[in-house]
Amino acid sequence: MAVANLTEVLRRQANRRGDAEALVDGAQRWTYAELDADVDRYAAALLAGGVRADDLVGLLGRNHARYLIELLAIARIGAVSVPLNWRLHADEQSWILDQAGIGVLLFDDDFADDAATLRERAGLRVSLAHGERTVGGDPRIDDLLAQVPAGVRVPDAEKGPDDLHRLLYTSGTTSRPKGVMHTYGNIAANHLGQLLELELTPADRILISAPLFHVSGLEAPGLATFLAGGTIVLCETFKPDEIAEVVHREQVTGLVLAAQILFGIMDLGRMDDLASIRYLLFAGVAPTVRRRVKELLPQVRLVDTYGMTELTNGCCYMDAAHEQEKVGALGVPLPLMQLRIVDADFQEVEAGTQGEIIVRGAKVSPGYWRDEATTAASRRDGWFLTGDVGYLDVDGYLWFVDRRTDLIKSGGENVATAEVERVLAALDGVAEVAVIGVPDPRWDEVPKAFVLLAEGADLDEDAIRSHCLAHLAKFKVPRDIALVDALPRNDSGKVLKRVLRANETGGER
Incomplete structure (x- = not known):
């Protein structure tokens, strides 16, 4: 499957519909033309700050527009982004930086103290500050931006389907985090799947409240919104009342909503604020809660999912035609994906029989960064072994039974x-x-x-x-x-x- 650099999509939208709204962060708003221009400016600033093509660039920050723009700028120059979980302890962060081989760190003011610790421990080549607090005499990104010529254009680095786009570190089932590799082919396949399964259009306004270091923030549908020509609305809060306010103010049409946030919105009696939503994507919500949401928001498509970081987010989505008939099922595989249930001898089992869920296809990560042993242990005959237990019904819909117990x-x-x-x-x-x-x-x-x-x-x-x-x-x-x-x-x-x-x-x- 031939693919292009992720940011070529942004360039194309800027040329086709430059005045359409692309990104919202609080009171700040960007059209596609403005966003593409800012990605160019940041790309030029990163190059001036010493970031090179194929560098691994760590990002430590919250869900702000600057963070998203930097993610896109890193792709534009051909470097590899490594979004870092800011909830982790400094010991955990240091281990990830060392294991990944990260040479450059971008960080928010909120994490300047952490960045100083990491700069000392991890031997970073350079750390660039999003805000005012610098580390080790390295420059601020704003200072680098001030030196960028007006109207600068940075060409999109040429990328193929097997080229590495980013690393996302997940705890997995071992004692240390694992760096899940996402290629440009993985990203392209996921964006196509999101576009088709969620029926995204330029009219969609998608809220990203899940952290941008998380696959659900980046890819559910996340950056696929740009492929559809829609609008991304950023939100860094986990507070139900504030999320309800943003959804209402921005007339959000779709989002991923964690169960505990949904409970909070229901407890506050603010479901009317969600009236603009046409789909709600979630996993693990009890059938009783699901039925209550449908009663309160009958227009909303409730999309149950099955996925993980190794599958570049969701592998199966529930379709609108069967969401009521098959409550509790997790849908069927997305385009370019296959799923089977096998027994202990790796033989495919009949419908209704429980076994291990295995997956293959264009969205499956090629493996774990610098960890050939774990990568090999998770593969067999071209299939990814999820370790999860489930079954397929006679119509091919996935039913989840149990997660990996550890x-x-x-x-x-x-x-x-x-x-x-x-x-x-x-x-x-x-x-x-x-x-x-x-x-x-x-x-x-x-x-x-x-x-x-x-x-x-x-x-x-x-x-x-x-x-x-x-x-x-x-x-x-x-x-x-x-x-x-x-x-x-x-x-x-x-x-x-x-x-x-x-x-x-x-x-x-």
Whole structure:
């Protein structure tokens, strides 16, 4: 599949419909012509600041227009963007910068202290400040922009389908984050799928409230909005009342909405503010909530999905014709994608039979950055092994049964139990630990740790939690810590997490 640089789409829209609104960030607004010109200016500033084609460029910032413009400028000059999760601890950030080989960091004022730490630890070649606070004598982007000649044009770097566009780091199921590679071919396939499945048009105004370091912020439909000629509305808040206000003010037509935000909007009685929406994309909302949303917003298409970062966002979307008939299903594969259910012998199973979900197609990432072993372990005969359990009904619709048991989904974030266990095990006095996800009405799941103390250890729950806070992002810190005398084991001595889960949920998982 032949593809072009992502930013050539922006250039084309600027030529065809330059006066149409492309981007909204609060009171700031850009037409397509203005946005394309600003991407040129930022691209020239990055080049002047020492950024080179094929550099890996880390971005540490919130959902602001400047962040999105820089993402596009990085693509225009042919560098590779690495959006960084600003919720992570400095230890975690340093490891990612080192593992990725990031040489350049762009950062907001809010994260200048973090940038200074990373500049010292990670051996960055240059760090460029979005705002006023600089690090290590490196320049501000505004100073570089001031030197850019008026009307500058930077040609779009030529890119092919296998060229690397970005890295997105996800916790996955191992003790360290993994850099998921997204190629230009992955991005093109995803944008085509989004355009067709969500029926995007120039009239669409798509809200991005999910963080731009997250695949759901970037690609659901995210940047595909530009391919349709629509408008992206940026929002950095997670507060239900503020999101409802933005949707109403900007007459948003579509968005991804996390379950806890949807609950908040419903609790506030502000569903009328969502009257402009024609589709709502989500995953993991209970059928009772789904039916209530449909009652309040009968015009809204409710799009259940199945996907992950390794699949460049969604692999399956529920179509409008069957959303009521098949409540609970996650749809059928998007264009250029295939999905099967296989048994333990990797044989395809019959409709209605549970097995592992495997996927192949143009949206599947080529693998994990600098991690050939993990990449190989996740592939077989050209298929990506999700590790998730599900089944297909007789009509080919996917029904999800269970997630990978060692991966906690908490408020839209992945928490690897092995990572939390590694941090806890490093604390003096901890003999052994097991971490599982336990149900939570707002966050879907939260971590819970079962800690076996060494003999004579003088540790309590507060000390253990303080240790976690010093080394982990807050959302990864166990909400509950149980000090136990023993952990359940099988005959070979392996800890039986399924028993721990059964004790918490009232049944085995």
